[in-house]
Amino acid sequence: MTTPYVLQGGLVLDPASKQESVMDLRLDGDRIVALGGNLEVKPGDTAIDARGLWICPGFIDLHCHLRDLGQKDKEDIETGTRAAAAGGYTTVVAMANTEPPVDNAATLSVLLNRIADRAHIEVLPVACVTKGMEGAELTNMVELAEMGAVAFSDDGLPISNMAVLRRALEYARLSERVIISHAEDRDLCQGGIIHEGARATAMGLSGIPIAGETVAIAREIEIVRSTNSPYHFTHLSCAQSVELVRRAKADGLPVTADATPHHLTLTVDQIQGWDANYKMKPPLRTQIDQEALIAGLKDGTLDAIATDHAPHTRQDKCRPLEEASVGVIGLETALALTLERLVGAGHLRPLEFIALFTSKAAPVLDLPQPSLQIDSTANIAIVDPALRWTYSTSTGQSRSHNSPFHGRLLTGKNILTFYQGRPVFTDKQALQNRLKEPV
């Protein structure tokens, strides 16, 4: 049981209700119980001076890798959800490419127990589309959905056989679940390390062509057209991909899409030497691609920002670029990086920006709409949009350190996260002069 909290004078940004106003908010137990001007602080309440801060619904990450089961040297449910809470997240969608992969009832059951025991926030597990992520034989999707799989994906690997994908979409519709696509043409991307172009040539590396993504998206869209089952494209990286999804949406197809903070803030030209922390899939692309992703977020082609938080050990990353593991961590830097890029640069207003982490992300997987209205669950992220801080992987909450943003000066930070009314992350330094303990 926690004490009631009164958040005083913050800017309440609640995209679902389009509310954007300075007011007080009271939480008691696991609920938001009052919202208004000058709420009374009663004995026993903890008051927080929230002037200048944003009060947002807790964020949703549609794509992260928590590595539990089996890869605890990289991350686990405990450390991964601690990192997520630090980033302002209260719900994360965990991908199924663990060891073993989540492709059967027994494995999902172990994972669900681990989540119940160790998660600091809500973890929604994804189950595999195909057994062993081999792209051939479907998992028992109906059973896995009934047990609690929130979506299906072989993320990390594409599904190359379109007959398999078409059947999977039929079962996904039966289970009322979405399939999340890691769109990649394996033959075109074979051996590629970074984006195909001058940089790859100069470094003597095989490139990953744009077509390696767009060919996969184009054919998957045609399968969606034939089944009309909901389908989500994660981590779009190039301009042509955005255009394909834009046209599919215009055709009325049930497709959605997201982009990652790293694709929104880095380009292939910013890769530092041979640093494997810039190696990810899909790869960093060009400035033109990045601008197209931003345009897609602005016009609603892209529904959400998702981290693709992909922890790896130092041994996995401190290798020649060709051999190093693929992916970067991102739960703790997502907000600040994209806040600078999208709000700081004038592309989006704060309410539109927060929607990409909350009200627009939730419908992608048919999740409950996050809300700050009275009687909503008290899942809240409190953001200081002006706080300048230096991100360090050494003081971060993730077990892994593979971030190209280590040492970067950032503006804007989540400083307090409530999950079901309990504080699950507190930036003590940022809050020291704002917290008034109960009298």
Ligand SMILES: [Zn+2]
């Ligand atoms: Zn992926």
